[in-house]
Amino acid sequence: MEPTMPLAVPVPLLDLKKQYATLRDEIRAATDEVFESQGFILGPKVEAFEKAIAEYVGVKHAVGMSSGTDAQLAAMMALGIGPGDDVVTSPYTFFASAGAVVRLGARPVFCDIDPATCNVDPEKLAKAITPRTKAIQPVHLYGQCADMDPILAVAKEKGIPVIEDACQSLGAAYKGKKAGALGDFGAFSFFPSKNLGGFGDGGMVTTNDDGYATTLRALRMHGETSRYHHRLVGGNFRLDALQAVVLHVKLPHLDSWAEGRRQNAAEIERRFLEHGGRTFEEGGIGFPREAPGMYHVYNQFVVRVARGRREELKERLTGLKIGHAVYYPVPLHLQECFAGLGGKSGDYPEAERAAMETLALPVFPELTGSQKAFVAYHLAQFSRE
Numbered sequence: 457m458e459p460t461m462p463l464a465v466p467v468p469l470l471d472l473k474k475q476y477a478t479l480r481d482e483i484r485a486a487t488d489e490v491f492e493s494q495g496f497i498l499g500p501k502v503e504a505f506e507k508a509i510a511e512y513v514g515v516k517h518a519v520g521m522s523s524g525t526d527a528q529l530a531a532m533m534a535l536g537i538g539p540g541d542d543v544v545t546s547p548y549t550f551f552a553s554a555g556a557v558v559r560l561g562a563r564p565v566f567c568d569i570d571p572a573t574c575n576v577d578p579e580k581l582a583k584a585i586t587p588r589t590k591a592i593q594p595v596h597l598y599g600q601c602a603d604m605d606p607i608l609a610v611a612k613e614k615g616i617p618v619i620e621d622a623c624q625s626l627g628a629a630y631k632g633k634k635a636g637a638l639g640d641f642g643a644f645s646f647f648p649s650k651n652l653g654g655f656g657d658g659g660m661v662t663t664n665d666d667g668y669a670t671t672l673r674a675l676r677m678h679g680e681t682s683r684y685h686h687r688l689v690g691g692n693f694r695l696d697a698l699q700a701v702v703l704h705v706k707l708p709h710l711d712s713w714a715e716g717r718r719q720n721a722a723e724i725e726r727r728f729l730e731h732g733g734r735t736f737e738e739g740g741i742g743f744p745r746e747a748p749g750m751y752h753v754y755n756q757f758v759v760r761v762a763r764g765r766r767e768e769l770k771e772r773l774t775g776l777k778i779g780h781a782v783y784y785p786v787p788l789h790l791q792e793c794f795a796g797l798g799g800k801s802g803d804y805p806e807a808e809r810a811a812m813e814t815l816a817l818p819v820f821p822e823l824t825g826s827q828k829a830f831v832a833y834h835l836a837q838f839s840r841e
């Protein structure tokens with residue numbers, strides 16, 4: 457039976473205005489307090505938010521940073537990573553995961569992904585380790601943790617520290633432990649499109665190690681250990697008090713927003729199948745899977761398009777005013793600025809295939825029933841053609 461065509465409604469990829477509308481008064485009261493205090497740099501508001509994040513993630517320390525990129529950079533600086541060192545990471549991620557490595561004069565070494573999750577494939581990890589490997593940085597992409605047990609086992613065996621790039625995955629869990637509590641460091645981002653998004657840039661590093669925490673606090677203040685005394689060379693990597701209060705107002709809602717995202721992902725897939733949508737194996741569209749033991753928070757809801765038809769689907773969705781984006785169209789080993797590393801096409805076939813097949817679709821918690829119905833109907837329609 458042909459399902460009836462749902463009402464045409466525009467569906468943005470992300471609509472932050474809806475979330476803001478529910479918290480406007482609380483956020484304005486909190487930012488007003490900062491304005492009145494005229495205390496903008498670190499201070500009690502930042503400390504209170506750091507404490508809340510440490511508790512939420514289940515770690516001893518959380519250190520506010522100016523962005524997720526700077527969080528990664530500071531974690532690597534705390535490990536003393538520099539020229540002559542290698543950092544193993546994913547070739548299929550946001551640029552910063554490898555950019556931070558290169559900025560320190562070190563070399564990113566890539567480990568191909570598992571196509572089922574788009575996260576580093578632990579079976580390929582041992583091969584990427586060299587005598588120069590100073591850190592392993594798995595990325596918890598799209599809101600789902602990498603398969604950490606085998607990664608941590610390799611790291612432990614070789615005595616290599618682990619930095620979790622958890623920028624997309626605050627609130628995600630692996631076998632009951634939260635992202636950012638699994639490795640030696642967790643790096644988080646509060647970029648506005650992340651599940652906990654600030655009103656500008658912001659980030660955080662989590663760790664259970666007292667020494668690392670002290671070093672991170674110094675590094676974000678130019679390596680200052682006491683006023684104008686510098687034991688290390690750091691940077692200006694501080695989280696603003698204004699961002700901290702906005703994020704602190706939002707934090708109690710994070711889990712229910714993640715639940716909303718999970719339900720939206722499930723509902724779109726269910727409706728797709730009800731409309732006779734064809735799966736990836738049948739030549740249609742593949743939906744993301746939550747791997748065993750994982751809690752996926754769907755920062756991005758990324759499907760795979762079979763038969764080389766992704767560009768065609770993008771055009772279709774554009775015509776229907778359904779938001780979408782490709783995360784990421786160019787794997788990192790093929791980025792122009794990394795040409796000097798000698799990466800070439802065919803080196804990481806799963807990352808390269810993902811770059812051609814993946815497409816992120818709307819999943820934000822405030823999606824309406826008619827928006828979900830509209831997206832699911834047209835995906836199903838497309839998959840059958």
Ligand SMILES: *Cc1c(COP(=O)(O)O)cnc(C)c1O
Pocket residue numbers: 523524525526549550552553595621623624644645646647657658659
């Ligand atoms: C967002 C993101 C970053 C960088 O965070 P910023 O706050 O934008 O600097 C790093 N890695 C991944 C995987 C990200 O998604």
